Amino acid sequence: MSKLNQIKKVALELFAEKGFDATSMSTIANAVGIKKASVYSHIKSKEGLYLLLLDEVLEWDRKHFKHLMESNEQLNAKEKFHLLFIEYCRLYQVEPYLTRMKFINRVMIFPPEIINSKHRNIFEEKEIQFFPILITLIHEGQESGEIKLISEVEIISFFYCLIDGLFVESCYYKKKQFDNRSEKIWLMFWKAINDQT
Known part of the structure; x- marks a missing residue:
């Protein structure tokens, strides 16, 4: 699975469980096993990820x-x-x-x-x-x-x-x-x- 797809899978699970406001990009990065800055090389913003x-x-x-x-x-x-x-x-x-x-x-x-x-x-x-x-x-x-x-x-x-x-x-x-x-x-x-x- 590509890193972007891993990010999307984890983000979907977190957004579904905790909602937008309670899910941070740091939480997503930690769950994927990468640094927060690495998430931004695939996704421009939390809002953009959510809407995607x-x-x-x-x-x-x-x-x-x-x-x-x-x-x-x-x-x-x-x-x-x-x-x-x-x-x-x-x-x-x-x-x-x-x-x-x-x-x-x-x-x-x-x-x-x-x-x-x-x-x-x-x-x-x-x-x-x-x-x-x-x-x-x-x-x-x-x-x-x-x-x-x-x-x-x-x-x-x-x-x-x-x-x-x-x-x-x-x-x-x-x-x-x-x-x-x-x-x-x-x-x-x-x-x-x-x-x-």
């Missing part, structure tokens, strides 16, 4: 779920939504994905001051890039009669609200209990949007 990681993690997230949907085109709308739901639950429990999810959620819930209005657009842009995947899925379900004819935005907002809530649940419950709770939440979500109930 944010962009990379959000891009990974978008590509991961896009690939998941493309490789499962044969599934019906219910199966695809369930697959998305299960995959988010899995990512909340397994490394190295858990660190990425913790990082994203920490940024969204407790954004550091460097995340100003300009940088908040990063979330909107990445979310907008993911919307076509969900909108296509919703339209497929509506055309097949699986999903109620309600606003895509309402369904997407509902879905994200559940996914964000599941992240919190994953922090509190052991795997078996989390899996049990998340399956019940899935059933309630599907019942709410299903046109055949």
Whole structure:
């Protein structure tokens, strides 16, 4: 692994666990096993490193779920939504994905001051890039009669609200209990949007 990738890996773990303000470049350097000055030969600033990681993690997230949907085109709308739901639950429990999810959620819930209005657009842009995947899925379900004819935005907002809530649940419950709770939440979500109930 290159030194830059080592720095990014360690920084992501520290930012996810401690946040931006509680993570120093010295801490990152020590964890990598190099001097602080050496970090700056790869990265210009802590802010730059943080924003780079944010962009990379959000891009990974978008590509991961896009690939998941493309490789499962044969599934019906219910199966695809369930697959998305299960995959988010899995990512909340397994490394190295858990660190990425913790990082994203920490940024969204407790954004550091460097995340100003300009940088908040990063979330909107990445979310907008993911919307076509969900909108296509919703339209497929509506055309097949699986999903109620309600606003895509309402369904997407509902879905994200559940996914964000599941992240919190994953922090509190052991795997078996989390899996049990998340399956019940899935059933309630599907019942709410299903046109055949």
